[in-house]
Amino acid sequence: xxxxxxxxxxxxxxxxxxxxxxxxxxxxxxxxxxxxxxxxxxxxxxxxxxxxxxxxxxxxxxxxxxxxxxxxxxxxxxxxxxxxxxxxxxxxxxxxxxxxxxxxxxxxxxxxxxxxxxxxxxxxxxxxxxxxxxxxxxxxxxxxxxxxxxxxxxxx
Numbered sequence: 001x002x003x004x005x006x007x008x009x010x011x012x013x014x015x016x017x018x019x020x021x022x023x024x025x026x027x028x029x030x031x032x033x034x035x036x037x038x039x040x041x042x043x044x045x046x047x048x049x050x051x052x053x054x055x056x057x058x059x060x061x062x063x064x065x066x067x068x069x070x071x072x073x074x075x076x077x078x079x080x081x082x083x084x085x086x087x088x089x090x091x092x093x094x095x096x097x098x099x100x101x102x103x104x105x106x107x108x109x110x111x112x113x114x115x116x117x118x119x120x121x122x123x124x125x126x127x128x129x130x131x132x133x134x135x136x137x138x139x140x141x142x143x144x145x146x147x148x149x150x151x152x153x154x155x156x
Contacts, residue, residue: 003024004023004024004025004026004135005024005025005026005134006025006026006028006134006135007025007027007028008028008029009028009030009031011030011031013030013031014031014032014033014034015032016033016034016065017033017034017035017036017039018035018037018038018039019037019039020040020041020042021039021040021041021042021052021053021054021079022041023052024051024052024053024134025053025133025134026055026057026133026136027056027057028057028058029057029059029060030060031058032058032060032061032062032063033056033057033058033061033062034062034063034065035056035062035063035065035070035075035077036065036070037065037069037070037075038075039054039076039078039079040076040077040078041054041078041079044078045104045127053079053080053131053132053134054078054079054104054133055079055082055132055133055134055135056079056080056083057082057136057137058082058085060083060084060086061083061085061086061087061088062081062082062083062086062087062088062108063087063088063089064088064089064090064100064114066090066091066094067094067096067117072097072098073098074098074099074100074101075098075099076103077100077101077103077104078103078104078125079103079104079133080105080107080133080136081102081105081106081107081108082107082108082136082137083109085108085109085110086109086110086112087106087111088111088112089112089114089117092112092113092114092115092116092117092118093116093117094116096117097117097118098117098118099118099120100118100119100120100121101121101123102120102121102122103125104128105122105124105128107137
């Protein structure tokens with residue numbers, strides 16, 4: 001296919017991302033990726049001719065920035081997210097509220113609390129069943145390592 005774009009952080013660097021993705025992009029950090037605002041495709045995934053793909057891959061965590069950075073209200077993320085350690089919402093106890101919409105996929109070692117700051121909606125992008133962002137980790141084997149049956153916030 002067409003060429004891919006790679007944004008790679010140096011060891012110990014966190015990447016801060018927001019904006020519109022036009023093309024096939026992989027963002028990788030050996031540390032953290034911080035989402036500062038909406039991260040959306042130029043052409044919405046359900047539209048005819050949609051061919052934008054974003055992969056966020058962090059060896060530690062993918063985080064939603066604090067409310068004073070993201071602003072109040074909803075936050076939309078189009079893309080496949082892989083956080084080896086955890087996916088977290090900073091200041092999840094904030095009084096600002098909205099909906100966190102992830103349209104793609106979310107793979108993480110652990111997921112932190114999102115409410116009351118965000119009600120969360122994860123919608124799988126069906127295009128990811130056949131294609132993936134460039135160099136995105138891929139496996140055909142899925143396992144639930146453990147689940148206690150209850151959701152509890154992890155201490156920060």
